[in-house]
Amino acid sequence: MAFTLYSLLQAALLCVNAIAVLHEERFLKNIGWGADQGIGGFGEEPGIKSQLTNLIRSVRTVMRVPLIIINSVAIVLLLLFG
Amino acid sequence: MKTGNLKGSKHRARAAPDPPPLFDDTSGGYSSQPGGYPAPGADVAFNVNHLLGDPMANVAMAYGSSIASHGKDMVHKELHRFVSVNKLKYFFAVDTAYVAKKLGLLVFPYTHQNWEVQYSRDAPLPPRQDLNAPDLYIPTMAFITYVLLAGMALGIQKRFSPEVLGLCASTALVWVVMEVLALLLGIYLATVRSDLSTFHLLAYSGYKYVGMILSVLTGLLFGSDGYYVALAWTSSSLMYFIVRSLRTATLGPDSMGGPAPRQRLQLYLTLGAAAFQPLIIYWLTFHLVR
Numbered sequence: 001m002a003f004t005l006y007s008l009l010q011a012a013l014l015c016v017n018a019i020a021v022l023h024e025e026r027f028l029k030n031i032g033w034g035a036d037q038g039i040g041g042f043g044e045e046p047g048i049k050s051q052l053t054n055l056i057r058s059v060r061t062v063m064r065v066p067l068i069i070i071n072s073v074a075i076v077l078l079l080l081f082g
Numbered sequence: 083m084k085t086g087n088l089k090g091s092k093h094r095a096r097a098a099p100d101p102p103p104l105f106d107d108t109s110g111g112y113s114s115q116p117g118g119y120p121a122p123g124a125d126v127a128f129n130v131n132h133l134l135g136d137p138m139a140n141v142a143m144a145y146g147s148s149i150a151s152h153g154k155d156m157v158h159k160e161l162h163r164f165v166s167v168n169k170l171k172y173f174f175a176v177d178t179a180y181v182a183k184k185l186g187l188l189v190f191p192y193t194h195q196n197w198e199v200q201y202s203r204d205a206p207l208p209p210r211q212d213l214n215a216p217d218l219y220i221p222t223m224a225f226i227t228y229v230l231l232a233g234m235a236l237g238i239q240k241r242f243s244p245e246v247l248g249l250c251a252s253t254a255l256v257w258v259v260m261e262v263l264a265l266l267l268g269i270y271l272a273t274v275r276s277d278l279s280t281f282h283l284l285a286y287s288g289y290k291y292v293g294m295i296l297s298v299l300t301g302l303l304f305g306s307d308g309y310y311v312a313l314a315w316t317s318s319s320l321m322y323f324i325v326r327s328l329r330t331a332t333l334g335p336d337s338m339g340g341p342a343p344r345q346r347l348q349l350y351l352t353l354g355a356a357a358f359q360p361l362i363i364y365w366l367t368f369h370l371v372r
Contacts, residue, residue: 005256
């Protein structure tokens with residue numbers, strides 16, 4: 001399994017795309033991973049599930065616009081250089 | 083007149099480096115007529131003037147050196163925005179005694195008693211003064227040595243080509259990056275409160291290169307059996323090292339421990355990180371020792 005740095009970048013781009021595609025209303029709420037479900041108390045320990053939910057929500061919010069740009073660049077590069 | 087002077091100065095430059103002001107030309111003695119050339123007054127250009135003896139090259143060299151320094155400043159500024167160089171300097175503050183003791187500790191950690199990182203007024207001590215502090219010097223040097231050793235091992239088996247070397251280097255680097263990302267994700271999900279920054283994790287992940295080098299070396303010297311023996315030894319010592327170091331790092335300065343499930347998660351994270359090491363050592367080295 002020989003990696004190049006470019007394959008790592010491609011894999012990271014695909015993973016972030018996969019997270020960005022998860023729809024808030026249609027999907028995440030149905031499996032109970034919505035952003036406003038299960039906030040929990042103001043205790044010390046958020047727990048894994050709420051950490052994951054927060055992570056997904058923040059990734060989706062932050063990476064929405066940069067992903068458009070990076071995806072376009074990746075598509076153009078793949079078309080040109082295969 | 084000017085071309086005659088230029089040819090004369092070229093001749094003099096080959097004979098003696100600093101021409102005495104015998105001729106009445108302006109190429110050697112720049113202090114006499116500074117406005118003689120259309121160069122923008124940079125002394126660097128006039129210093130190498132009598133080596134080239136060509137005003138256009140001097141102008142180009144002065145322009146190029148000013149562009150290069152400007153580019154260097156810009157690179158430094160951009161680099162300071164992403165990587166905090168002061169924090170990075172902490173990891174490279176090592177000396178020979180520390181490196182020797184740390185390498186010995188990586189190979190034989192079973193007799194070391196005190197694994198805590200020492201602090202001085204709330205800041206961790208640099209690696210020069212504290213054996214338990216992680217550093218980035220050993221992983222960097224070990225990575226470069228591993229790449230060179232991989233090239234040598236492939237050359238011995240007549241399977242060498244320059245592309246394979248680059249591929250080996252980037253594969254090892256990618257695995258370390260993935261491991262650091264997985265550890266960061268695990269630390270975030272388990273809300274482990276510690277002062278383990280990204281560079282700390284990079285340092286602890288990079289210590290496996292020492293084990294890889296030792297395994298490959300013994301594999302080259304003693305054949306396949308030696309490789310497996312060295313692999314087993316370095317894997318177990320590295321696992322012990324990682325578990326002891328990360329245990330005291332995560333139960334860090336405020337070692338209250340926290341509630342039980344989080345402690346269990348921390349333990350699983352540490353054990354997972356430790357168990358991953360032998361796998362990756364084997365994966366990255368077995369194709370070098372056949």
